Amino acid sequence: MTQLVADNETQGLSGPKRSVSIGVRVRNSRASGVLLVVLILCAWELSARTGFVQSTNWPPFSTVMATLVVDVTDGELLPLILSTLWRLARGYGIGFAIGIPLGFAIALLRPVRLVVRPTIELLRPIPIPAIIPPLIFLLGLGDSLKLSSIAFATLFPVVLNTIAGVMAVEPIYDQVAKTFGVSRWTALRRVVFPAALPFVLAGLRTALGLAVVVTVVAEMIVGQDGVGYYLVSMQFAMRAADMYAAIVLLTLIAYLLNRAFILAEGRIIRWTRLREASGDAS
Amino acid sequence: MMRAKDRLIIVAAGCSLPAVFLLGLEFASRNGWVNPTFLPAPSAIFATFAQIILTGAFFAPLVHTLTLLFVGYSIGCIAAISLGVLMGYSRAIYNLFEPLTELIRPIPKPALLPALILFLGLGAPMEITIVALGSFFPVLINTVQGVRAVDPVMIDTARTFGHKSPAVWRRILLPASAPYVLAGMRISLGLALLLVVTSEMLSGNGGLGDAILSAQRSFLVKESYAWLIVLALVGLVLTAIFNWTEKRVAFWQAPQAQ
Amino acid sequence: MSVTALHQVSPAPQGARLSIDKIGKVFTGPSGGSVKAIDGVTLNVEPGEFLAIVGPSGCGKSTLLQVIAGLMSPSSGAVRLGAQDVTGEPAHMVYLFQQYGKSLLPWMSVAENVMFSFRHRIVMTRSAARARCDEYLAMVGLLDFADHYPWQLSGGMQQRVAIARALAAEPKVLLMDEPFSSVDALTRLDLHALILDLWTAKRFTAVLVTHDVDEAIFLADRVAVLTHRPASISEVIDTNLPRPRLSIETRESPNFLALRHRLLAHLLARPGGAAHDAR
Numbered sequence: 001m002t003q004l005v006a007d008n009e010t011q012g013l014s015g016p017k018r019s020v021s022i023g024v025r026v027r028n029s030r031a032s033g034v035l036l037v038v039l040i041l042c043a044w045e046l047s048a049r050t051g052f053v054q055s056t057n058w059p060p061f062s063t064v065m066a067t068l069v070v071d072v073t074d075g076e077l078l079p080l081i082l083s084t085l086w087r088l089a090r091g092y093g094i095g096f097a098i099g100i101p102l103g104f105a106i107a108l109l110r111p112v113r114l115v116v117r118p119t120i121e122l123l124r125p126i127p128i129p130a131i132i133p134p135l136i137f138l139l140g141l142g143d144s145l146k147l148s149s150i151a152f153a154t155l156f157p158v159v160l161n162t163i164a165g166v167m168a169v170e171p172i173y174d175q176v177a178k179t180f181g182v183s184r185w186t187a188l189r190r191v192v193f194p195a196a197l198p199f200v201l202a203g204l205r206t207a208l209g210l211a212v213v214v215t216v217v218a219e220m221i222v223g224q225d226g227v228g229y230y231l232v233s234m235q236f237a238m239r240a241a242d243m244y245a246a247i248v249l250l251t252l253i254a255y256l257l258n259r260a261f262i263l264a265e266g267r268i269i270r271w272t273r274l275r276e277a278s279g280d281a282s
Numbered sequence: 283m284m285r286a287k288d289r290l291i292i293v294a295a296g297c298s299l300p301a302v303f304l305l306g307l308e309f310a311s312r313n314g315w316v317n318p319t320f321l322p323a324p325s326a327i328f329a330t331f332a333q334i335i336l337t338g339a340f341f342a343p344l345v346h347t348l349t350l351l352f353v354g355y356s357i358g359c360i361a362a363i364s365l366g367v368l369m370g371y372s373r374a375i376y377n378l379f380e381p382l383t384e385l386i387r388p389i390p391k392p393a394l395l396p397a398l399i400l401f402l403g404l405g406a407p408m409e410i411t412i413v414a415l416g417s418f419f420p421v422l423i424n425t426v427q428g429v430r431a432v433d434p435v436m437i438d439t440a441r442t443f444g445h446k447s448p449a450v451w452r453r454i455l456l457p458a459s460a461p462y463v464l465a466g467m468r469i470s471l472g473l474a475l476l477l478v479v480t481s482e483m484l485s486g487n488g489g490l491g492d493a494i495l496s497a498q499r500s501f502l503v504k505e506s507y508a509w510l511i512v513l514a515l516v517g518l519v520l521t522a523i524f525n526w527t528e529k530r531v532a533f534w535q536a537p538q539a540q
Numbered sequence: 541m542s543v544t545a546l547h548q549v550s551p552a553p554q555g556a557r558l559s560i561d562k563i564g565k566v567f568t569g570p571s572g573g574s575v576k577a578i579d580g581v582t583l584n585v586e587p588g589e590f591l592a593i594v595g596p597s598g599c600g601k602s603t604l605l606q607v608i609a610g611l612m613s614p615s616s617g618a619v620r621l622g623a624q625d626v627t628g629e630p631a632h633m634v635y636l637f638q639q640y641g642k643s644l645l646p647w648m649s650v651a652e653n654v655m656f657s658f659r660h661r662i663v664m665t666r667s668a669a670r671a672r673c674d675e676y677l678a679m680v681g682l683l684d685f686a687d688h689y690p691w692q693l694s695g696g697m698q699q700r701v702a703i704a705r706a707l708a709a710e711p712k713v714l715l716m717d718e719p720f721s722s723v724d725a726l727t728r729l730d731l732h733a734l735i736l737d738l739w740t741a742k743r744f745t746a747v748l749v750t751h752d753v754d755e756a757i758f759l760a761d762r763v764a765v766l767t768h769r770p771a772s773i774s775e776v777i778d779t780n781l782p783r784p785r786l787s788i789e790t791r792e793s794p795n796f797l798a799l800r801h802r803l804l805a806h807l808l809a810r811p812g813g814a815a816h817d818a819r
Contacts, residue, residue: 033381057400118296125517127475133498137320179635194647235396255388275691
């Protein structure tokens with residue numbers, strides 16, 4: 001359940017909207033909110049331009065955006081972003097490829113569940129960055145260290161959600177498969193897997209957010225390249241505008257990844273959304 | 283009631299994997315199959331761990347980390363619950379803050395660390411700020427959803443019985459949304475721990491994150507693993523405390539599946 | 541949605557006799573205590589017969605049906621179809637669930653749900669499978685809804701899909717677990733007529749579990765009455781009502797009303813019966 005509510009977090013405020021609204025009903029417009037954002041950006045711009053805040057760490061908003069355009073177009077940021085994304089994709093892929101089969105095995109096979117699950121529960125609360133220093137001894141400072149950390153972080157939400165999903169499959173589906181004499185493999189493929197899929201995807205989405213965070217952390221701590229490393233070096237070099245530009249770009253990428261995931265998810269499990277919309281609760 | 287024999291099987295099966303792993307490692311390390319410099323025998327690591335505990339060396343870093351975590355997490359949660367309740371209750375306040383939160387929320391929080399270091403330096407203010415920021419968003423979003431999910435019938439019922447607004451808030455809105463808020467706080471706790479460790483690693487001003495990274499940089503291999511055990515225990519204990527609290531605060535809610 | 545076309549020819553009853561031989565079922569509770577749910581039920585169902593089992597709610601009739609279907613194993617006794625013992629998942633019996641909405645797989649369209657019941661068992665081309673699926677959907681009057689999802693349909697239509705899916709597997713025995721209890725009264729009458737038409741057309745053996753006495757008399761050749769838990773047979777009554785049965789006229793006939801009177805009196809009078817149960 002925990003992971004499912006975690007879901008809300010990654011989907012954000014504009015996720016599934018409740019039609020019921022309590023309290024005062026005002027016309028549904030975001031104009032006020034957009035205005036607030038514009039005001040804050042103007043305050044940033046003016047405070048830096050007029051010298052109200054005098055600091056090399058406080059470049060005007062317009063300068064940050066200009067730097068972003070320059071850094072992206074002159075090719076300084078692009079390779080860094082690509083190396084970060086490629087690292088993320090591999091680490092996430094490994095965690096995903098191990099996590100889903102492991103989750104199914106734990107949920108479906110009692111011996112596996114008895115042996116493996118306590119260890120998962122034991123390892124889960126470890127703060128991921130803490131595994132990096134000891135891992136340096138084993139894997140060195142290279143990519144395999146970062147990939148292992150990302151995969152490790154990905155693993156837990158995926159495994160736990162897969163288990164929850166398989167456990168939550170309606171018992172009646174199992175009986176339906178039985179009464180038509182469907183083989184165990186077919187039942188797994190056509191009944192258990194689709195029934196658990198919404199949970200699995202929710203886990204994968206939570207894991208994606210976490211994987212982005214861990215990628216950046218790993219690059220910051222043991223970086224040789226990537227955006228995390230770039231951020232730290234810009235901080236040392238006191239190039240604030242470049243640093244902010246990189247943060248903006250990274251945020252944009254994280255946002256787009258999450259959006260793309262939600263879009264793909266919506267297509268894969270279209271039936272859950274349509275069913276909800278049709279108001280069928282059974 | 284579970285029978286004693288079943289209980290034994292469950293415990294034995296659960297312990298078997300870590301036991302096999304540790305014994306295998308011990309064996310491999312002693313026989314030189316793995317380089318003991320990089321992967322010391324578990325017994326040696328546990329000896330170092332015992333030393334850290336017995337000499338009290340763990341105390342200062344632990345207190346440092348827990349203090350930062352507690353202060354930052356509390357600030358983040360209180361701010362998020364306050365704003366979240368308002369945003370969930372009033373459409374106008376929701377509309378005012380939604381675009382801003384949607385803009386800031388997707389920032390991978392560790393990416394803000396270098397910026398915060400520039401402004402706040404390497405000390406506690408920076409570390410507390412990042413923890414508070416990281417804790418803020420999951421709680422905010424769950425609180426908004428929790429308040430919105432309160433059945434309007436429940437509120438109307440209270441009004442019918444003549445309850446005034448403050449009572450409606452205290453007796454209905456807050457308890458009814460508590461399970462959502464707590465679920466958000468659980469996500470935040472994990473994130474807060476991750477961020478406090480990362481920020482301590484980057485600032486090097488004490489704390490468990492600093493201890494573990496310094497051990498690595500000084501090539502103190504066993505210490506590095508021993509500190510990892512300390513951090514894992516911290517995570518386990520915090521999770522256990524959270525579960526214990528959640529069970530008592532949201533007791534009317536059906537136990538959440540794990 | 542009349543299916544009168546099916547009345548033309550009624551084929552000879554297919555399959556073998558279903559014998560339920562001294563079935564008992566005891567549940568062991570988590571605290572080690574045990575509850576006897578079924579106590580030595582013996583019943584024979586002839587090929588092509590329509591048997592109804594009625595009993596007070598909670599008497600263990602669903603358990604009995606699940607044991608017959610092989611979804612649950614009995615503590616004692618045996619179920620045989622012809623000469624074969626029924627163990628595990630029987631190839632010739634299909635179970636029609638009470639919770640029709642839940643028993644349809646929500647990620648499959650209506651047609652996919654129907655094909656799910658036979659495609660894994662019979663090797664056939666996609667178009668042949670689709671033809672068979674369409675045949676059964678036409679019988680329940682839902683051909684136009686083949687590509688809808690089950691949750692887009694009303695409750696009665698969902699139960700029609702479940703019926704089409706069950707029959708598309710072409711079972712020798714159809715086991716029905718209060719299949720009409722969660723639809724509204726008019727839809728229920730409609731579904732009664734439908735199931736009788738299909739039964740006439742396909743001549744499978746039908747076993748219906750219900751707590752609705754009218755439904756049991758209207759549909760069945762024989763009605764078996766169960767006692768309160770632990771369930772055992774207290775009486776088996778031949779309905780002897782002429783077929784084809786008509787939704788309104790049959791229910792108003794003196795014979796129907798006499799049977800109804802007799803069964804209700806029987807169920808209500810017994811200590812531990814329905815009246816006792818309704819406290």
